[in-house]
Amino acid sequence: MTARSGAVLGIETSCDETAAAVVVEGREIRSNVVAGQAERHAPYGGVVPEIAGRAHVELVGPVVAEALVEGGVPLEGLEAVAVCRGPGLAGSLLVGVAAAKALALAAGLPYVAVNHLDAHCEAVWLEEPELAPPFVVLVASGGHTLLARVDGPGRAVLLGQTYDDAAGEAFDKVARLLGLGYPGGPAIDRVATRGDPTAVRFPRPVADDRLDFSFSGLKTAVALHRRDHPEVPVADVAAAFQEAVVDTLVAKLVAAARAAGVRAVALGGGVAANSRLRLRALEAGDAAGLRVVLPDRVLCTDNAAMIAATGFRRLRARGPDPLDGGIDPSAPLGG
């Protein structure tokens, strides 16, 4: 029964979330457990790799146990164990990969190594299992900002990416600058609802016809504005900054859909939780005749359900990976 049960345990430890999930046939989520570490990193205003690695060591066992119990699938009922092999923090990836290999070896299960960016792109199928490729996905998180055309499982093609900071990183850095704490994205999202997005006109870097991003200049523009105009309310600055990021992300998402000739787009990554981005993406999609898929927030931020689902499709397409394969902290999309 185990051989083709379709139940895959996914493990994700690439950054600061320790996550495990059981997903059946790549679409039915039985459990999706995420243990965040935000409060451990908050005093430093960003993720501290050594703290993240140690926290994963502490949390991975209990989180996997919880995912199996909640999923109602014992270890021997699984078809495979899938894990994120990169990109991400080396010390964090090693913990998940070691745990996944140990479980696979002990239970005699196939082991599947999954690319984190591919998994973000394919998370859309957990929300909309019938969404037909090709479609374009914007993955915007604390570590990545990229546009990809998804032609099928394991077939994501990079269309553009950031030259410098990721969008989430810009949110975190600007939140810190404005004294809003960490993680910055949710804080700015909240405060911006009370602000006027037209109070300040921040730059929209990189022309709309290019599918790449740059956010470091925007962060500097906010810092300079703060220095020169300390009297402007924080809520206005937050709203204006958020508007600049959202304008850029939405314009390029639509441009990418046009360039790729697709009829559907989707969001992924932690920044996809941003309420203004979700609204503006829907409006722009409407205007451009595009279907816009907004996966549930838990499927956008780092999670193990996307690893399990992507791992299931990889297993069926090309079989398991060898247990002596390593991590790849800088794996590109599709790599």
Ligand code: KG4
């Ligand atoms: O995908 P994720 O959970 O982790 C990785 O970075 O891989 O994304 C976290 C990022 C952080 O930078 C956080 O500030 C941002 O996503 N974020 C948001 C929101 N919620 C999380 N950014 C803007 N608005 C939000 N509501």
Ligand code: ZN
């Ligand atoms: Zn991520």
